[in-house]
Amino acid sequence: AQTALAPSSDTPPAEASSSEGASPNADEAVSRLLDVLKDEAARAELIKQLEALAPGADTAVEEGVQPVEEIASFGRRVATVTQDLVQSTVQNASGVWNTFSNSESAFSGLRGDEFRLLLDALPNLLLVILITVSVFLTLRMVAKGWFRRLGEKAKTANVWDRTMMFLGSNLVDALIVVVAWALGYAVTVFLVNDFGVINIQQSMYLNAFVIVEMIKVGIRLVLSPNAHGLRLVPLSTWAARSLNRTLSIVVSILGYGQLLIVPIVNQSSSFAAGNGMSALLAAVVLVYLSYVVVRRRQKVADWLTSWVDVEPSDFQNRDDADTDQDPDAVVSHTVKRSKSNRAVAAFAKHWHWFALAYLSGMFAIAMTQPVERVTAFVLGSGKIVAVLIVASLLSRWLAGLVTRGISLPTDINQKIPLLEPRINSFAHRAFATLRWIILALALLVIFDIIGLFDLRAWAENRIGLALTSTFITLFGIIVVSFVVWLAITSWIDYRLNPEVGEVPTSRETTLLTLFR
16 A cells, blocks of 8 residues: 555656656555556455455445444353353363373382481481470370369359450460470570570471461360360360360471471482472371261261251250260250251251362362462461351350340349340341351351452442442441430330339320330
């Protein structure tokens, strides 16, 4: 196109000079364009060049006519979504299969002499291990009796005293770990080695000790295996101790393995051998957890089923039931379940299949993914467990409030006898609604952790902000309206009560009754 519109180099000089003074370039361009349009071959070439310069020009419409977009039917949109879902699922499955089939074995780095290397490193660590473990176990044994007595006192203590007991017991538990760790460091630095010297393996063990045992302190903070009165979760003493023992074993294997055993193998052998040892430790933990799930499946199912649609009067009885016996030896409660809770009961019956599927997925990840990604998955699982625990504690606390109700002082009940029933009637509905809100928020947070939903992005966009502000506004309107209504009706009840204050006249009684 540029050659067609450009001035010709073989234009006669006379023609060029005669066109001067007007617009020689424009005249030459028009003349050249006319020549091209008259020539069929040149015209076809020009059209071809224009199409190359403007792809999609063949789809252009006449001026003033807008293209009509195709309106997809509902069935087609559903089919499109289904198609994308199936294709993405197949692609993800193919990626996992390729990872399994193409990646080397996670144990390929092991040479068989790793255990000998660990035995060679044991003499440098044996005395330090004996000192820290002995001090720790001795202090724990002394503190267990105090924890039990504290738990018994907490059952009848008020909220403030119980909170102080809870904080004090966990502070002592953490202090025991710190004392054992500090004593181990002091003995190692001043007695085991040359004065003021500690080798890297001893330092790694002491660091692993304080980290692992502090994690166990956090577990005991929730379970309180030796103090039922301070327990945050609704478990019997037998169940709390069993779960604490299982989690302690898992934390010990992973913690000491990743923080002590794997670094020793990396230093003495190779990083490939260290990766193989890390995979071996993960496999041992997953096999152990699978064994625990299969062995405890019925006991956990009975515990989950017992909390489905429990009558309000049962909460206090269950919380006060403290036994060291096996749950199989305890007569189970008969619990009525509504139709809406049959799904929960079905999940309780088959929960172990979901747990085994999760452990199988974690095993596949541990065998095919690097340590960083496995650690990320483990941390994500820990976050999910923490969310479930917090949601369960809040739900249980609200259920306790519904069961106990809100009590007012005696003098207020005498002056306004209907105030307490009104507050409890509203609180019962409000707390039940809050439990559903807590469940929804917990699910959203879990979806955010596993990557199915971006909670922060949703909360910051226009729709999320609008829904959040609307919900807060509605909540504020309901609360303020209830407070105003409660204050007015309580004042009317107080004025109509002949036992307090001035006796209202018949006119006041009529007006106040109508107002109410």
